[in-house]
Amino acid sequence: MIPLSWYLILAAVLFGIGMFGAISRKNAVAVLISIELMLNAVNVNILAFWHYHSQLLGSTEISGLVFAAVVIIAAAAEVAIGLAIIIAVYRLRKTVVASDLNVLKG
Amino acid sequence: MKILEFLSNPIIGIEQWIMQLLENWGVTPEWQTFLVYLIGAAILGTGALLITLILIWAERKIIGRLQDRLGPNRIGPWGIFQPVADMLKIFIKEHIIPDGVDPIPYHLAPIISVASVLLLWSVVPFSDSVRGSDLNVALLFILGVGGLGELGVILAGWGSNNKYSMLSAFRASAQMISYEIPMAIVLLATVILSGSMSMGDIVKSQNIAYIFFLPLGAFIFFVASIAENGRAPFDLAEAESELVAGFNMEYSGLKFGMFYVADFLRAFTSAVIFSSIFLGGWRGPGAEQIPILGFVYLLIKSVIVWFLGVWIRGSLPRFRVDQMMAITWKFLTPLALALFIAVAFVMKLLENTNQWLQVLILLVINVALFFVGFAIIKKFEKEKERKIVSSKKRVLAQPTNPFTQSETGG
Amino acid sequence: MTPLQIVFILVALVTIVSALFVVSLRKIFHAALWLIVTLMGVAIIFALLEASFFAAVQILVYIGAIAIILIFAIMLTRNIMSDEEVQINRSWGIVLFLVLVFTVIFISQLSSSDVINTILIPLEFQGQESIIAFGEGLLDPAGYALPFELASLLLLGALVGGVYIAMDKKGGENK
Numbered sequence: 001m002i003p004l005s006w007y008l009i010l011a012a013v014l015f016g017i018g019m020f021g022a023i024s025r026k027n028a029v030a031v032l033i034s035i036e037l038m039l040n041a042v043n044v045n046i047l048a049f050w051h052y053h054s055q056l057l058g059s060t061e062i063s064g065l066v067f068a069a070v071v072i073i074a075a076a077a078e079v080a081i082g083l084a085i086i087i088a089v090y091r092l093r094k095t096v097v098a099s100d101l102n103v104l105k106g
Numbered sequence: 107m108k109i110l111e112f113l114s115n116p117i118i119g120i121e122q123w124i125m126q127l128l129e130n131w132g133v134t135p136e137w138q139t140f141l142v143y144l145i146g147a148a149i150l151g152t153g154a155l156l157i158t159l160i161l162i163w164a165e166r167k168i169i170g171r172l173q174d175r176l177g178p179n180r181i182g183p184w185g186i187f188q189p190v191a192d193m194l195k196i197f198i199k200e201h202i203i204p205d206g207v208d209p210i211p212y213h214l215a216p217i218i219s220v221a222s223v224l225l226l227w228s229v230v231p232f233s234d235s236v237r238g239s240d241l242n243v244a245l246l247f248i249l250g251v252g253g254l255g256e257l258g259v260i261l262a263g264w265g266s267n268n269k270y271s272m273l274s275a276f277r278a279s280a281q282m283i284s285y286e287i288p289m290a291i292v293l294l295a296t297v298i299l300s301g302s303m304s305m306g307d308i309v310k311s312q313n314i315a316y317i318f319f320l321p322l323g324a325f326i327f328f329v330a331s332i333a334e335n336g337r338a339p340f341d342l343a344e345a346e347s348e349l350v351a352g353f354n355m356e357y358s359g360l361k362f363g364m365f366y367v368a369d370f371l372r373a374f375t376s377a378v379i380f381s382s383i384f385l386g387g388w389r390g391p392g393a394e395q396i397p398i399l400g401f402v403y404l405l406i407k408s409v410i411v412w413f414l415g416v417w418i419r420g421s422l423p424r425f426r427v428d429q430m431m432a433i434t435w436k437f438l439t440p441l442a443l444a445l446f447i448a449v450a451f452v453m454k455l456l457e458n459t460n461q462w463l464q465v466l467i468l469l470v471i472n473v474a475l476f477f478v479g480f481a482i483i484k485k486f487e488k489e490k491e492r493k494i495v496s497s498k499k500r501v502l503a504q505p506t507n508p509f510t511q512s513e514t515g516g
Numbered sequence: 517m518t519p520l521q522i523v524f525i526l527v528a529l530v531t532i533v534s535a536l537f538v539v540s541l542r543k544i545f546h547a548a549l550w551l552i553v554t555l556m557g558v559a560i561i562f563a564l565l566e567a568s569f570f571a572a573v574q575i576l577v578y579i580g581a582i583a584i585i586l587i588f589a590i591m592l593t594r595n596i597m598s599d600e601e602v603q604i605n606r607s608w609g610i611v612l613f614l615v616l617v618f619t620v621i622f623i624s625q626l627s628s629s630d631v632i633n634t635i636l637i638p639l640e641f642q643g644q645e646s647i648i649a650f651g652e653g654l655l656d657p658a659g660y661a662l663p664f665e666l667a668s669l670l671l672l673g674a675l676v677g678g679v680y681i682a683m684d685k686k687g688g689e690n691k
Contacts, residue, residue: 001518001520001521002520002521002524002564005626006524006528007561007565008626009623009626010528010531010532010561012619012622012623012626013532013535013619013623014531014532014535014554014558016615016616016618016619017532017535017536017538017539017615018535018539019611019615019618020539020608020611020612020615021538021539023605023607023611024539024604024605024607024608024611024612025539025604025605026604026605027544029544029586029589029590029593030539030544030547032586033538033544033547033548033551033586034538034539036551036555036578036582036586037535037538037539037551037554040554040555040558040578043558043562043570043574044558044561044562044565047562047565047567047570048565050565050567051565051566051567054646059645059649060645060646060649060650062649062650062653062659062660063660065567065569065570065646065650065653066650066653066654066660066663066664068567068570069570069573069654069667070663070667072570072573072574072577072578073667073670073671074667074670075578075582076577076581076582076671076674077670077671077673077674078674079582079585079586080585080674080675080678081674081677081678081681083585083586083588083589084677084678084681084682085681086589086593087589087592087593087682088681088682090592090593096593099605
C-alpha cells in the first residue's frame with residue numbers, strides 16, 4: 001500500500017519541472033506545454049488528498065472530485081484560447097519566440 | 107458431468123486451474139491474480155489478432171461478390187489461405203525507410219494504432235463473468251482509447267516527412283476527432299437508460315435491447331463508428347485512387363501491415379461494441395446458465411453488424427471532405443444533442459412505468475426527431491443551390507482546326 | 517514490496533523522466549510527444565488513486581484533445597530554423613537553482629508530518645457509488661451546481677473566443 005507522501009512528492013517534483021519549463025523556455029507553445037505539466041501535478045495532489053479524505057470519511061468526498069474536474073475544464077479552455085492567440089500572433093509577426101513579442105514593453 | 111461443466115464455462119475453469127497451479131507453487135495471492143491477468147491479456151490480444159486473419163478473407167470475398175467478381179479464390183479452397191499468403195508477403199518485405207524521417211514518430215505510429223484497437227477488447231463482456239476487466243467507467247475508456255487512434259494517424263503523417271502524408275493525416279485526424287462527439291453524446295444517452303457506465307452493467311440491464319429504445323441513437327453511433335474507423339464511405343484519408351495511400355504512404359512491410367490490421371480489426375471491434383451496447387451483447391436464451399453460449403451470441407450479433415458495415419463499404423461512393431464535416435457538425439451532433447435531451451426528459455417523466463411503454467414513447471420521439479432533422483437539412487439544402495455558370499459556349503484555347511472550320515473547336 | 521508499490525515506482529519514474537524530456541528537448545515536436553507519455557503516466561497514477569473517472573477523463577480530454585491540439589499548433593507555427601537554436605532562456609541557471617530549492621524544502625517537510633505519512637488503502641465503496649455521488653453533487657443546488665454552471669460558461673466563452681480569434685477577417689470562417 002502506498003503512503004500519501006509518495007503521491008505528494010511526485011506532484012511536487014512534477015510541479016517543479018513544469019515551473020522550470022514555463023519560466024525558461026523560449027517557444028510560447030513550449031511554455032503552454034509546461035503549464036499543462038503544472039496543472040497535472042496539481043491534479044495529482046488534489047486527487048491524492050481526495051483519496052485520503054474519502055478513506056477517513058468512509059464514503060466519497062465530492063469536493064475533491066469537483067475541484068479536479070474544474071481544474072481539467074480550466075486547463076482545456078486555457079489551452080484552446082492560448083493556442084488560438086499564439087496562432088493569430090504567428091500569422092501577424094511570424095514568430096513564436098516569447099521574448100520577441102515585446103511591443104508593449106516600456 | 108465435470109467435462110460438461112468445464113465446457114459450459116471453459117475460461118473460468120482454466121483460470122481456476124492456473125490459480126490452483128500457482129498456489130501449489132507457493133505464489134502469494136496477489137501475485138497469483140497479477141499473473142492470471144497477464145496470461146489472460148496475452149491470450150486476448152493474440153486472439154484478437156488471429157481473428158483478423160479470418161476477417162481479411164471474409165471481407166475481401168464479400169466485397170468481391172458485391173462488386174460482381176469472385177474475390178480471392180486461388181490459394182486454398184475458396185481462397186481461405188489468402189490472408190496467410192498476405193501475411194507472409196508482408197512479413198518478408200523490405201522495410202524501406204525514407205530519408206529524413208523523424209524516427210520516433212515514424213516507428214511509433216503503427217504500434218499506437220494497433221494498441222488502441224487491442225485495448226478496446228479489454229472492456230467487452232463476453233459473458234456474465236468473463237471479461238477483460240470490469241471498469242466502472244468503461245464507456246469513457248472506450249471513447250478515450252478509441253481517440254488514441256488519432257494520435258497514431260498524426261504521428262504517421264508527421265513522421266513521414268512528406269507534405270501529402272501530413273495533409274492526409276490532418277484530414278484523417280480532423281475526421282476522427284469530429285466523429286467522436288456524436289458517439290460520446292449517444293453513449294451518454296445510453297448511460298441515462300442503464301444508470302451505469304460499466305459495460306457489464308449495460309449488458310445486464312438490457313432486458314429490452316437498447317436499439318429499440320434508441321433507434322436513432324444506434325444509427326448515429328453506427329455511422330460515427332464507421333467514420334472513426336476510416337472506412338468507406340468515409341475513407342477520404344486513404345483514398346486509394348486519389349491521395350495514393352494517405353498517411354500510410356511511406357510505410358512498407360510489417361509497419362504497413364500493422365495499419366492494415368488496425369483498420370480491419372477496428373471494424374470488427376466497433377461491431378462488437380455496438381452489439382454489446384445496443385443489441386444486448388451476450389444476452390440470449392440460456393446465456394446465464396451456460397456462459398459459453400453468451401460468447402456465441404455475441405459473436406453472431408457482431409458478425410451481423412460487421413457484415414452491415416462491409417455491405418455499406420462495398421456500395422456507397424466516397425464523401426468529399428466538406429460533405430463529411432457537414433454531416434457531423436450540422437447533422438449528427440445537433441441530432442444527438444436533441445436526442446439526449448429528449449431521452450433525459452422522457453426517462454425522468456416515465457421513471458417507474460412499464461418498460462414497453464417507455465420503448466413506445468421513445469421510439470415515436472426518435473422517429474420524429476429524425477424526420478425533423480432531415481426536413482431542416484433539406485430546407486437548408488435548397489438555400490445553397492449553386493449558381494449555374496453561364497452556359498454559352500466558352501472560347502477554348504485551341505488553334506482552329508483548318509479541316510473542320512468551327513470557331514470554338516468544339 | 518507489494519506489486520502495487522512496484523507499479524507506482526515504475527510509473528512515477530517514467531512520468532518524471534518524460535517530464536524532464538518535455539522541458540529540455542530542443543525539437544518541440546518531440547517535447548509534445550514526451551508530454552503525451554507524461555499525461556499517460558499521470559492517468560495511471562489517477563487509476564492507482566482509485567479515481568477511475570479521472571483516469572478515463574485524462575486520457576479522453578488531455579491526450580485525446582489537448583495534446584492533439586498542441587501538436588496541431590506546433591505544426592502550424594513551425595519555422596524552418598527554429599528547431600536548431602537553443603531553446604532555453606539565458607536565465608535558466610537561476611530558475612534551476614530556485615526550483616531545486618523549492619522542491620527540496622517541500623519534500624523534506626513532507627516526510628516528517630504524521631498525517632502525510634498515512635498509508636492509502638484501497639477504498640471500500642465499489643462500483644458506481646463514487647460516480648453517482650459525484651453526478652448528484654454536481655447538480656445539487658446545495659452542492660456544487662454553481663461551479664458546474666460557471667465551468668460550462670467558461671467553456672462557452674472559450675469556444676466563442678477561440679472561433680473569433682481564429683476567424684478570417686474577411687468574413688469567412690476558419691474552424
